[in-house]
Amino acid sequence: MxxxxxxxxxxxxxxxxxxxxxxxxxxxxxLPAAVRNAAKAALTETGRYPDPQCRALRKKLSAYHGIPAAWILCGNGAADLIYRLAGARRPRTALVTAPTFSEYENALTLWGCRVSRFSLNEANGFSITEDILPAITPELDLLFLCEPNNPTGRTTDRLLLEQILDRCAACGTLLAVDECFNDLLDDPAAHTLLESLQRYENLLILRAFTKSRGLAGLRLGYTLSQDAALLEAMARSGPPWAVSALAQAAGIAALEDQxxxxxxxxxxxxxxxxxxxxxxxxxxxxxxxxxxxxxxxxxxxxxxxxxxxxxxxxxxxxxxxxxxxxxxxxxxxxxxxxxxxxxxxxxxx
Structure with a gap:
């Protein structure tokens, strides 16, 4: 099931x-022919282990997003990285919206985290409102947001997102933003917090090739953060060789296919x-x-x-x-x- x-x-x-x-x-x-052919070509590498650090893929992602490769950790889909984050950070308290993607809470509770829920209201289309700000306190270790949210499909007002980020920074709360559906928005650049990565060490962004690039079966995701210690801890919080050679090759080709x-x-x-x-x-x-x-x-x-x-x-x-x-x-x-x-x-x- x-x-x-x-x-x-x-x-x-x-x-x-x-x-x-x-x-x-x-x-x-x-699947685009170029991506399919790249994955097929990588079959010649199946006799050896894949690059555990995904160097070529991270270099491509670095150029694609305009951020240092050291700020990127790749994983076996976004779900893998969600569980690695929970295991690396082991927060005592966390906040999620309701409804939202269930794996945030599932991963957090594995480590005994006390998870609270900020209820979204159908009356306003299940949008996040300013009422979430008082729920962000110094006692809160981690806040998960899904932008756009799953299953509602709603994004949060950009000004409010920045207020949430500022509030988290002031309280010492890590803000993890799942942007796996961002590429499918009409104006992705208007809704991403990528430009805030350089200013906020407490910001972590999740992305995946699952939804927008048609690689659900190959499992490929990545996370972005300037916190090198956190990314290193996440890398150690799961098995090595998380990303297959086929997935790495397909990811590189997919980034070239706009x-x-x-x-x-x-x-x-x-x-x-x-x-x-x-x-x-x-x-x-x-x-x-x-x-x-x-x-x-x-x-x-x-x-x-x-x-x-x-x-x-x-x-x-x-x-x-x-x-x-x-x-x-x-x-x-x-x-x-x-x-x-x-x-x-x-x-x-």
């Missing part, structure tokens, strides 16, 4: 065919409003998200099961803190796939 979307293997085991998978927020495009990323953004900009309007027309309450997925409420009993019988997977969000039964998440896919999804939803509803 999995607490996340994308469990296509269980579906195929039950129904004997691949699903139309709206449960995983990944690119609907095929056209595929631009095409994916265009698709999301065109199809996300269409999917939101279609779900609303079917009587769903749709959260006004900004990423490549939509959170919606539909109270019909056993909706995921009824869709699965027609070949469609969606993400049941009832296990997110702050949500409950009737809340679901659907990815934004191609025009044809979105049309088929809405057609099947209409039949079910």
């Amino acid at each position: 999995t607490d996340h979307g994308g469990d296509w293997a269980s579906f195929e085991g039950t129904y004997g065919v691949p699903p139309l998978d709206f449960s995983a927020n990944v690119s609907p495009f095929e 056209e595929s990323l631009k095409a994916l953004r265009r698709l999301i900009r065109r199809e996300q409003p269409r999917l939101a309007a279609g779900l609303s027309a079917l009587g769903c309450r749709v959260c006004p998200g900004e990423a490549n997925y939509l959170l919606f409420f539909q109270g019909i009993p056993a909706l995921p099961q009824k869709l699965a019988q027609r070949g469609v997977l969606i993400r049941d969000c009832s296990n997110y803190h702050g949500l409950g039964h009737g809340w679901y998440r659907a990815a934004v896919r191609t025009e044809a796939e979105n049309g088929e999804f809405l057609k099947i939803m209409k039949e079910v509803l």
